[in-house]
Amino acid sequence: MTFNRTIVTTRRALTDTLAKEFLPLEQSADATAVKGFRFLALTLEQRAEAALPVAAGETAIDLLYDACRKAYEVQARLRQAHAMWPTTAKEVGFIAPECDPKGSGEATPMKIVA
Structure with missing residues (x-):
């Protein structure tokens, strides 16, 4: 009997932890992709405004683009x-958390079905 209570307690803690930590993970991935692409656009704009040749910083820009693309893939x-x-x-x-349909980012905690 104690063994089953331990499992249920552990599972409850697991579901609460997962529900609480997944949203910040998604938000972090979103922010990384957004900030990366904004910085890439700024880099290209600044290069043009400075009247630099299109090949200036080519390797760094290619690396930045690749990083942005990968950040978007993580987000996806x-x-x-x-x-x-x-x-x-x-x-x-388990019962999965349901996200607020209004997109506030809040999730209701998961509950054990059994």
Whole structure:
């Protein structure tokens, strides 16, 4: 009996932790992609305003673009993971958190089904 209570307690803590930590992870990925692409655009604008040749800083700009693209890919993967969470939660016997439909970013805590 104690063993089952320990498992349930552990699972409850796990679901609360996951629900609480996933949103900041998504927000961080969004911010990285947005800031990266803004900086890339600023770099290109400043190069043009400074009347530098289009090849100036080419390697650094290529690296920056690649980093931005990868940041967007991370953000896209997190969106996919978010969409898959209800199925995953159902498979392990949890109720997945539901996000506020207004997009406030708040999620209701998950609960143990069993």
